[in-house]
Amino acid sequence: SxxxxxxxxxxxxxxxxxxxxxxxxxxxxxxxxxxxxxxxxxxxxxxxxxxxxxxxxxxxxxxxxxxxPSKLADNPGVDAASYRQALQALDPVERRRLEEGDWW
Known part of the structure; x- marks a missing residue:
């Protein structure tokens, strides 16, 4: 290839x-x-x-x-409120990764 x-x-x-x-x-x-x-x-x-x-x-x-780097606030095309609500089902570490772009 x-x-x-x-x-x-x-x-x-x-x-x-x-x-x-x-x-x-x-x-x-x-x-x-x-x-x-x-x-x-x-x-x-x-x-x-x-x-x-x-x-x-x-x-x-x-x-x-x-x-x-990018986080939720950088994406105006996403309904931030509903996405944050969905993230509430995750543990705090995974939630920070997806919402804040936290790699640590």
Whole structure:
């Protein structure tokens, strides 16, 4: 397989080894129109205390990785009141992860 762009949601649901392997599929031809396409890997996720936190938040800046934080208040398309009500069923740690984007 050969991809110039790989994107995924909920990257915390896969193993780090699988994520790293995808970089071996990220390539382009040496010549022709596809040779000019930039190679990109993008991922999104809700917070979780696993390898994603280590890779993007703890080590991220020093290794040129970009982490864009977000929380419920940043998403005007969501009915915040009803979502907060739904989050009440969760334990406090999981609720903070989903509402405040708390990775710790």
């Amino acid at each position: 050969e991809f110039q762009f790989i994107g995924m949601d909920e990257v915390t649901e896969i193993r780090e080894s699988d994520y790293r392997y995808l970089f071996s599929r990220l390539r382009r031809p040496a010549t022709g129109p596809l040779s000019q396409i930039p190679l990109r890997m993008r991922a999104a996720s809700n917070p979780a205390p696993n390898w994603v936190r280590q890779r993007f938040i703890v080590e991220g800046v020093d290794k040129g990785r970009i982490f864009v």
